Amino acid sequence: MTLMYPDEVQDLPDGYRGMIEYDWDSCIKCSLCAMVCPADAMKMYVSKEESEREGKTVKRPGINYTRCIFCGFCVDICPTDSLRFTKVHDVAYYTYEEQIYPPVEFSKGVPKPFYFREPKRVRVILDERRGIKYEPVGES
């Protein structure tokens, strides 16, 4: 039952609502993600460079992980799939500010969790006799 985290790390099912990936190119800057966010974690930032180039205000989403509750509403409403779930949820930060991702940083992908040793990846097997069993999986 007990997982020896962080030496063992669980492989999560598809559709797990972890930290969010942002694709810069496919975003149509519709702001729906910021509008639906219940926690005010997703906000539209003025993209200075683009605004100057296009001669009008261009806004792109950025995320504040200190506020995000991982409800996934932003991902589900994004009409172009620019936002996607990742399975990363275990990241630690030194400062509060580091957890706020303006659009450019947001588009660089989610941080890789830090482990002292490369953890053993395990998968949950629902078992008739034991309830939950962990089974090792290959590198993913």
Added chain:
Amino acid sequence: MSSMEEREIELLIGPQHPASGHMRLVAKVDGDVVVELRPNIGYVHRSVEKLAEVKKYLQIIPLVERPSLADTTANNLAYVMAVEKLLGIDPPERAKYLRTLLAEINRIHSHLYGLGIHGVMIGSSTAYMWCFGDREPFLELAQELTGARLTYSYIIPGGVRRDLPAGFGERAERVLRYMENRMKDYFDLYFNNPVVRARLEGVGVLSRDDAIRLGVTGPNLRASGVAYDVRRAEPYAAYPELEFDVVTEQAGDSFARVMVRVREIVESMRIIRQVLRKIPEGPILHENYEKLIPPKLREEMKRRGMVKFPSVFANLRVPAGEAISRVEGGRGEVVFHIVSDGKLSPYRMRMVTPSFRNVILFEHLTRGVRVADIPAIYGSLDYFPPEADR
């Protein structure tokens, strides 16, 4: 001052975790006999109702889940049902079954949680470990379905967010069989344990009339012999099409309350099996909303089994009016009352949670009992402090 009064002293019990969270009991005792016990409910999730007045309709879904972390689906479902009443839509059949499925997984989870806490309160850390360990397979199932462990935010106006993942039925069946076998162990070690029985039987008896008079709800009410269950009294989701018994016990004591929960776990498993067998094919989002999603995205969404929100969800407008919805949660009846004035947020939202109605029992059931009976009664009520204070 009479000599009687001089004998009484005030005893402050708690707050401590995991037994009571932030809740504290103020007891007046004479020797070890409780003369009066007043629960001091503490504060955690204040202003959910008030906050709802400044949040948009969709944004309230994660909010109403917060007060009751072991039983988020009931609140989610009750809230969405009230919104749907105002919108005048009914979700598709498949969505109703999926809602029922998650609600029952959640009920088992909630009951195991309650039984575990009760175990540790009367000193059986084994029961605690077992129950908490056995929640895990159910949480895994819920996580597979929704993508989250506790705050699923799974039910949305017009449907649900995800379809059944492939192979879910088979994995669920394994979990159910595991739990069925496990029940025997529970009885051997815990429920039929003479010490447990001695601590629970005849302790904190709630008579049928008192239960009704005090407005007690959920398993605590049914343990006093009142066969009242919202799933039957006012069927919703897929319950009208499913067979299940409303579990009741007659004794009304702490043991009866625990037993109702145990037997309800068995009923819930029966419901889950039926849902998985009978679940119809079809859409999981109401056609009004589905047709608002661009065709390409709609195809993709069907392929992946994950609903995309139509853009109207960002600013969902709900017609003016009032709606009340009721749902049977793990701890009892959850009621939502929404008053809409046609704007983006409810004009007023009111939620009545089961623990709020059951908290009254602390005062009622503990008069004249021994101090050692307090945790036994407390645990048997499956009282969840954050849920009472919202």
